[in-house]
Amino acid sequence: MTPEQLKASILQYAIQGKLVEQRAEEGTADVLFQQIQQNRKKKNIKEKKYPSITEDEIPYDIPDTWKWVRVSEICSILNGDRGKNYPAKSTLKKEGIPFISALNLDGHTVKNDDNLLCLSNEQYEKLGNGKLIKGDIVVCIRGSLGKHGRYPYDKGAIASSLVICRQFSDEDVLADYFMMYIDAPLFYALIRKYDNGTAQPNLAAKSLEQFLFPLPPLEEQHRIVTKIEELLPFVDSYAKAYEKLEQFNTKFPEEMKKSILQYAIMGKLVEQRAEEGTAEELYQQIQDEKQKLIRTGKFKKDKAFSDITDDEMPFDIPDNWKWVRVGDIFNVGTGMTPTKSESRFYLGGTIPWVNSSLTSNRYIEHVDTMITQYALDNTSLRLYPAHTLIVAMYGQGKTRGQISELLLPATTNQACAALESYSYQEVTTKYVYYCFLFNYEKLRKRAEGTSQPNLNVQKIKETIIPFPPLEEQQRIVAKIEELLPYCEILSKCKQ
Secondary structure (H helix, E strand, C coil): CCHHHHHHHHHHHHHCCCCCCCCHHHCCHHHHHHHHHHHHHHCCCCCCCCCCCCCCCCCCCCCCCCEEEEHHHCEEEEECCCCCCCCCHHHCECCCEEEECHHHECCCEECCCCCCEEECHHHHHHCCCCEEECCCEEEECECCCCCEEECCCCEEEECCCEEEEEECCCCHHHHHHHHHHHHCHHHHHHHHHHCCCCCCCECCHHHHHCCEEEECCHHHHHHHHHHHHHHHHHHHHHHHHHHHHHHHHHHHHHHHHHHHHHHHHCCCCCCCCHHHCCHHHHHHHHHHHHHHHHHCCCCCCCCCCCCCCHHHCCCCCCCCCEEEEHHHHEEEECCCCCCCCCHHHCCCCCEEEECHHHHHCCEECCCCEEECHHHHHHCCCCCECCCCEEEECCCCCCCCCCEEEECCCEEECCCEEEEEECCCCHHHHHHHHHHHHHCHHHHHHCCECCCCCECCHHHHHHCEEEECCHHHHHHHHHHHHHHHHHHHHHHHHCC
């Protein structure tokens, strides 16, 4: 239950006569109603004639000592002045007599802030209607329907989107109870019933006059108001706790995902097994394969990378693991954008061309742009095989640092780094994908530039990752893929 729902439930209980007990010695609402009518007559306020309340109108049962009445029977509903003397906004000042709009109402009172504009005495005197006195309840009937507040100043006036609810009774407790009524679900149900707006919600003052009002005896009203004032601090405390819980629940799936990936690449997600050998052995196998491919001319020889220093290693890894640079186990390349003015590069193209925006997906299996064989033959583009990892080196928003895996042979633009395995193992590609996924924020911070920070191929090559033996990689990937769906389920539960 949200804090708003909790508060609404308490208020609804209050106006149904279920929040405090009824006491015979406190009399009945009929007696109070007659007193209110006497007050109305003393103030020379004309009675508004509306049809009697029918059984079909009554939304729920109330205690026998209560009485259903119409709002017009306990207060006057007063419109603002909508004639020629209505003040233009440009003529209002920061000082003078407050001129209230919905913007100034906070559900309790009138906010005295920079949005409070004022009339001059001359403007105020010219108004024929809509003049406020202290204690009036102001309600919005156009736009923000039901927004309200109690007027705290001696003089004032209302904008045309508001009405004044002025009590016939002089009892403050009745006004306090009325304010609670405006906050309760019944009031908003009646707004929905009578709302006659189309593009803008709109409620006629005459409709508000016909709203049903559950009237308790005066002493019971006092006890209801006291009980509400006693309970609302607990609702506020609940709201703070609820907000913290919501924040936790919102962050938890992503934090859980990060924790799984962190444990995985630190060697803590699965146990190490001596019979699975060492990462050094796997690394040497990859280096042998790399040299063969260089000798055949498939890849160019890279400059040797510097040794990985202790300062570069962010955490300890198991003894049978090895810190490696991405460029030691993958050939890292990029692409380019064939000139758009050369139709032979694109017309009738059948070769996929990837840009960095596609890295938001786990896999790249469809592309928006195709190039021709002519473009591949006459530019520096390289066709990367399926299962090449694609890292976004720059792009808008969250793009930089994202990683995806090709499911089809494709070329790329210059905003992508392509990681082509020297010795393809499906599990190693997946494991390195998860390493990049975990290091997303760290990789982004390595970007350089002012207006738009970028990564480059060299930075991708020099990136270090913790490298386990092949069979342990298989167990790590299997465990990650077993656990991550639970994070997705949790995320969907919050949507």
